[in-house]
Amino acid sequence: MRLRYLTLTAVAFFSAFPLYYSVVVASRHNSALAEVPPPLLPGGNFFANVSRVFDTVPFGLALLNSLIVAGSISLAVMFFSTLAGFAFAKLRFRGKNIMLLITVATMMVPTQLGIIPLYLLMVKLEWTGTNYALIVPALVNAFGVFFMTQYLTRALPTELLEAGRVDGCTTWGLFWHVVVPVARPAAAVLGMLTFMSAWNDYFWPLVVLNPDNPTVQVALSTLASGYVNDYVLGLAGTAVGTLPLVLVFALLGKQIIGGIMQGAVKG
Amino acid sequence: MTSLPLAVSRRRRRGVRHTLDMRVSPYAYVAPFFLLFCAFGLFPLIYTAWVSLHEWTLLSDEHAFVGLDNFSTLLADGYFWNATFNTLSIGVLSTVPQLLLAIWLGHLLNRRLRLQTLFRISLLLPNVTSVVAVVVIFSQLFGRDFGMINWVLSWFGAGSIDWAAGTATSHIALSTMIMWRWTGYNALIFLAAMQAVPRELYEAATIDGASNFTQLRKITIPMIRPTIIFVVIVSTIGAMQIIAEPLLFGASTGGAGGGAASGGPDRQFQTLALFVYEQGFTKFDFGYASAASWLMFLVVVVVAGINYLLSRRVKGGLT
Numbered sequence: 001m002r003l004r005y006l007t008l009t010a011v012a013f014f015s016a017f018p019l020y021y022s023v024v025v026a027s028r029h030n031s032a033l034a035e036v037p038p039p040l041l042p043g044g045n046f047f048a049n050v051s052r053v054f055d056t057v058p059f060g061l062a063l064l065n066s067l068i069v070a071g072s073i074s075l076a077v078m079f080f081s082t083l084a085g086f087a088f089a090k091l092r093f094r095g096k097n098i099m100l101l102i103t104v105a106t107m108m109v110p111t112q113l114g115i116i117p118l119y120l121l122m123v124k125l126e127w128t129g130t131n132y133a134l135i136v137p138a139l140v141n142a143f144g145v146f147f148m149t150q151y152l153t154r155a156l157p158t159e160l161l162e163a164g165r166v167d168g169c170t171t172w173g174l175f176w177h178v179v180v181p182v183a184r185p186a187a188a189v190l191g192m193l194t195f196m197s198a199w200n201d202y203f204w205p206l207v208v209l210n211p212d213n214p215t216v217q218v219a220l221s222t223l224a225s226g227y228v229n230d231y232v233l234g235l236a237g238t239a240v241g242t243l244p245l246v247l248v249f250a251l252l253g254k255q256i257i258g259g260i261m262q263g264a265v266k267g
Numbered sequence: 268m269t270s271l272p273l274a275v276s277r278r279r280r281r282g283v284r285h286t287l288d289m290r291v292s293p294y295a296y297v298a299p300f301f302l303l304f305c306a307f308g309l310f311p312l313i314y315t316a317w318v319s320l321h322e323w324t325l326l327s328d329e330h331a332f333v334g335l336d337n338f339s340t341l342l343a344d345g346y347f348w349n350a351t352f353n354t355l356s357i358g359v360l361s362t363v364p365q366l367l368l369a370i371w372l373g374h375l376l377n378r379r380l381r382l383q384t385l386f387r388i389s390l391l392l393p394n395v396t397s398v399v400a401v402v403v404i405f406s407q408l409f410g411r412d413f414g415m416i417n418w419v420l421s422w423f424g425a426g427s428i429d430w431a432a433g434t435a436t437s438h439i440a441l442s443t444m445i446m447w448r449w450t451g452y453n454a455l456i457f458l459a460a461m462q463a464v465p466r467e468l469y470e471a472a473t474i475d476g477a478s479n480f481t482q483l484r485k486i487t488i489p490m491i492r493p494t495i496i497f498v499v500i501v502s503t504i505g506a507m508q509i510i511a512e513p514l515l516f517g518a519s520t521g522g523a524g525g526g527a528a529s530g531g532p533d534r535q536f537q538t539l540a541l542f543v544y545e546q547g548f549t550k551f552d553f554g555y556a557s558a559a560s561w562l563m564f565l566v567v568v569v570v571a572g573i574n575y576l577l578s579r580r581v582k583g584g585l586t
Contacts, residue, residue, distance in 0.1 A: 004378070004380075007375060008375055008380075011386075011451075015389045015393050015447075016389055016392055018393075019392065019393075019396065019404070021408070021415065022403075022404045025407060033407075033413045034413050037418065038413065038418060080300065083296045083297075084300050087294075087296035088297065091293040091296070092293070093293035093294060096293070099297060099301075103300065109308060109309075109312070110504055110508055110564065111307075111311070113315060113508075113543075113560045113561075113564050114308070114310075114311030114314070114315050114560070115547070115560075116311075116543075116557050116560065117310070117311035117312075117318060117557070118311040119547075119548075120553070121307075121310075137303065137306075137307035139299065140299050140300045141300075142300065145297075170288050171288050171289070171293075196395050199397070200395070200396075200397035202397065202398050202399050202511050203511050203514075217397055217398075217399045220397075220400070220403065221515055224399070224402070224403045224515065224518060224519040225518030225519060231403075231406075231407045234407075234519065235407065238400040238403050241397075242396060242399075242400040245395060246395055249388075249392070249395045250388055253387070253391065254384050254388075257384075257387050257388065257391060257455060260452070260455060261455055261456070261458065261459035
């Protein structure tokens with residue numbers, strides 16, 4: 001029993017420590033890194049380092065871009081997933097089961113292997129360097145559809161839909177007046193999950209965007225890949241660009257974890 | 268009286284509209300996903316095959332058909348095999364300990380526990396940290412001269428290790444980052460499956476005097492086998508496509524010689540996906556990169572298939 005708490009505490013420590021230590025380094029001067037033993041408490045240099053971040057890369061623009069991209073992707077994913085989830089969970093149509101199966105199966109497709117033609121496609125559409133290249137391909141995904149299908153199958157009473165039909169509601173009317181209110185809590189969790197993964201997305205933005213119009217992650221990687229290893233600068237950027245999200249997660253974690261664990265049981 | 272035929276036709280029209288609504292709207296509601304997947308998921312994947320059969324670079328407008336030339340060049344390319352080796356090595360180093368640890372952690376969490384939410388949140392913290400942040404943070408921790416890991420190891424008499432420089436050491440460093448980010452996430456997925464296992468089984472086993480470890484081996488693992496298979500497959504597919512970690516690790520440990528896409532000066536940690544990126548987006552040889560993508564797809568399928576067969580044999584049974 002005691003061993004269990006000890007182990008879990010140790011794991012919690014190793015999970016949190018690198019994040020804490022990054023703040024320590026971000027709030028110091030580069031010379032502090034050479035100290036033995038390494039500093040373990042935050043210093044007073046944080047804001048000076050952060051302002052250096054804004055001088056080195058277009059970080060304000062990066063924050064704005066990431067906000068626009070992650071925000072619009074989350075809204076779209078919430079909307080389209082609820083819509084498709086409603087159809088899969090409660091509407092009757094031919095080919096439904098096989099379509100749902102295909103949806104789940106697409107989660108296994110290693111789409112990253114199509115990255116070269118995807119890039120060529122973006123060149124053709126003249127979307128390279130713009131936020132369209134990030135937003136449009138991500139408007140809806142299999143995970144979201146599956147997640148909402150599972151939730152609505154469970155949470156949406158069929159009688160409620162039938163009552164709506166009797167009152168003369170069209171399917172679209174049912175969606176707005178019956179489904180959306182019921183779907184709200186799950187859609188909120190899905191929105192948060194989507195926002196986090198869109199905010200943290202790195203590789204595709206790196207490929208299609210230019211360094212002068214970056215997202216937060218692309219800007220951070222520019223900071224980190226200087227010829228001089230300015231760790232303090234990189235970690236100060238990291239602290240501003242990613243830690244707020246980690247904090248939000250720590251506060252809302254209970255709901256988000258519930259969502260991940262519900263969406264996870266596929267076997 | 269005159270209004271009667273009009274009302275009938277209106278009702279009929281409403282009837283048609285109603286059938287149309289019932290028949291068509293379900294397809295319209297699921298269509299966005301399928302359209303988007305076809306356009307930005309499936310089409311690029313298939314088009315990769317077409318590009319791979321051509322001499323296709325950014326500079327030339329004409330794309331000469333070369334058949335399987337790109338593939339035969341690739342099979343003779345030492346860098347390609349080096350990347351394949353690195354991918355498999357990092358894949359094994361990061362996935363095997365990760366999943367074992369995740370099952371064990373899931374098992375530890377699957378009891379009545381104080382501070383339950385706190386433990387779960389802390390397990391998932393690394394997963395909501397962006398991959399860029401992870402690599403930046405760990406590059407500092409793994410630093411040769413002032414890194415904390417070398418400092419801790421020095422208590423045990425280790426010299427200052429240049430983690431990025433060696434093949435084995437860089438693979439360990441990268442696997443550590445991957446494990447740090449994903450172990451907790453997988454532990455929670457295992458936990459979700461474990462919660463569905465009937466409590467009575469454990470109670471009976473406890474009465475029979477089975478130890479904690481025996482219960483894990485004889486009850487938990489056989490009961491959550493479908494989830495284990497699922498997680499193994501997904502993790503394998505993920506591990507075969509690792510790119511951001513080596514790319515950023517190369518960049519933040521000073522891309523001296525060859526740039527970050529080479530995965531270290533001696534390509535000691537260039538993965539397959541990074542090889543594709545190097546060919547496609549630093550040399551702009553799209554044909555060659557697409558051929559590499561297809562061979563990589565083959566590797567993904569083969570390795571995932573092998574792991575599927577292996578994980579299906581996981582048993583223990585309730586005997």
